[in-house]
Amino acid sequence: MITVLVMFFLIFYFGNFNLRNAITGRLSSRETNASISVVGVSPVTITVFNGTLTGATVDPTEDSNVSIVFYAVISDNDGAADINTTFVRANFSRTGEAAYHNNSCSQIGANLNTTSKNFSCTINMPYFASPLPWNVRVMATDLGNKTFFYNWNDNSTFTYAQLQAIQISHTALTWPSVAPGDINQSSNNDPTIINNTGNYNITNLTFQGFNLYGATSFINVANITISNSTGLSVECNPSNRTAGGTNVTVSLVNGTNVQIPAGFILRNDHTSNNNETGQEALYYCITTVPSNIPSETYSTTKGWVIKLI
Amino acid sequence: MKISQQNLAGGQGRNFVNMERLIVIAILVVFFSTVVNAFGISSSYWRGNPYQIPPGETGTVGLRLQNMGTDEDVTVRARLVGGGEIANVDEKDYLVKAGTKDTEVLVEIKIPETDALGTKYVVTVTFETLSQTEQGVVSVGTGIDTSFDVLVVEAPPASSEIEIGTTTWIIVAVIIIILAIFIIWLVRKGKKPVRKSERAR
Structure with missing residues (x-):
């Protein structure tokens, strides 16, 4: 009796499933491959740290970008393997300013521990980015795609320092053939280009010239005028003014910082080279060539200076 | 910069200015010391x-x-x-x-x-x-x-306050250690075995 029962059990359990299904009404089944992705329910947490960045001051580089490196630790209570290593992003942001991004921070080395990985992010900041604090933001996800939108709860910031920098470019300033007694002779190879290569809004540019001396005589630098405009000898007429009454052309004064007309160059990318964006152009004129000076070499013991104030 | 001027003899009414312009070439050159000047x-x-x-x-x-x-x-x-x-x-x-x-x-x-x-x-x-x-x-x-x-601005809080706090904790820790040693000594003293001769009495 027992043998019969055992045999019945064996047949029923390990036997033809169709028979069993016929009894129970269950569907037939077959072997098939299956894979299951187990993802964590816990979101990632982000810690931004870098002893040399957070709370520190970074100097811009004149006329160039500075690469700023910082580190972030991404943690997931479900295990380090649950962190999506291809989706760690960072940016520097500041109200009223364009943000600067890195969309692919990279893991450094092996896992820090069973739940954390260390990532390095590099963001390039241009020379004209605003000074003052910038927020450091990092975004990461886990394989369950539970996005933790940035590290809002900490105050990771760094300060971008102020950089006052200008670049003037010209090889030589020349005039066409002139004779003693000539008037209103414009340079034939100006302008001098002045680039703002820092992040300081320049609102006052000055030009300091000195008289030119020969052995027996001198040329008063007041005979030379400068202007940010040209055409129709604008640069030769110190009485020229804009509709608002602003000087367009000024005469140099010996040893004195004379304000360059419209001498403001706001911080910006000057590479558009349009004489306006982050840039200023200067034009020159000799209003009067002295008629009674002898033939000799004239020079100065002090260089002329274009100054940012 | 060099300006040259030739003195012409005579004064018979000729247009000296025009002659000077024909024969006198003054080239005024102001050199900037380098191609680019920046800092x-x-x-x-x-x-x-x-x-x-x-x-x-x-x-x-x-x-x-x-x-x-x-x-x-x-x-x-x-x-x-x-x-x-x-x-x-x-x-x-x-x-x-x-x-x-x-x-x-x-x-x-x-x-x-x-x-x-x-x-x-x-x-x-x-x-x-x-x-x-x-x-x-x-x-x-x-x-x-x-x-x-x-x-x-106002001076920040004196750092000596933090130092006093640290010192206090050190003192407390030493006291605790001393007490612990004393208690252990007392306990061991209490468990000191009695001699057979004392038991016989």
Whole structure:
């Protein structure tokens, strides 16, 4: 009796499933491959740290970008393997300013521990980015795609320092053939280009010239005028003014910082080279060539200076 | 710059000006000393972002010179032109090598003890490149006046309070250790075995 029962059990359990299904009404089944992705329910947490960045001051580089490196630790209570290593992003942001991004921070080395990985992010900041604090933001996800939108709860910031920098470019300033007694002779190879290569809004540019001396005589630098405009000898007429009454052309004064007309160059990318964006152009004129000076070499013991104030 | 003039003999009414223009060529040339002239100054403090310091204290602000825009070294002369009542700078020529941004000019700040909180100063240092001068050439250099605010603020809490706290914890730990040793000694003393001769009594 027992043998019969055992045999019945064996047949029923390990036997033809169709028979069993016929009894129970269950569907037939077959072997098939299956894979299951187990993802964590816990979101990632982000810690931004870098002893040399957070709370520190970074100097811009004149006329160039500075690469700023910082580190972030991404943690997931479900295990380090649950962190999506291809989706760690960072940016520097500041109200009223364009943000600067890195969309692919990279893991450094092996896992820090069973739940954390260390990532390095590099963001390039241009020379004209605003000074003052910038927020450091990092975004990461886990394989369950539970996005933790940035590290809002900490105050990771760094300060971008102020950089006052200008670049003037010209090889030589020349005039066409002139004779003693000539008037209103414009340079034939100006302008001098002045680039703002820092992040300081320049609102006052000055030009300091000195008289030119020969052995027996001198040329008063007041005979030379400068202007940010040209055409129709604008640069030769110190009485020229804009509709608002602003000087367009000024005469140099010996040893004195004379304000360059419209001498403001706001911080910006000057590479558009349009004489306006982050840039200023200067034009020159000799209003009067002295008629009674002898033939000799004239020079100065002090260089002329274009100054940012 | 060279201007030449030929004196013509006679004065018979000829147009000397026209003759001079025909035969006299004066070329006025003002050379800029290099193709590009550039330098910069970076600072952690500026107008509107003050350096904060308590009354009676001395501090230092570093101004960092840059020469990243040219291939030639540049020499820059520094002079203090504002805020001399509280500031001092080594007024000399600083060589800024091409491709560098770490030549530091230190501005020492010293605040009188009697200054009221909230007192403001403006410190200004002027920098100018030194240009080579030679016969017939007028060089043009660059200059920058850099200014920053100094604000007199309250001194931060004394760090000695933190030290006292640490010392207190150390004392407490020592006391605990001593007590623990004493208790262990008492316990061991209480468990001291009794001699057979004492038991016999």
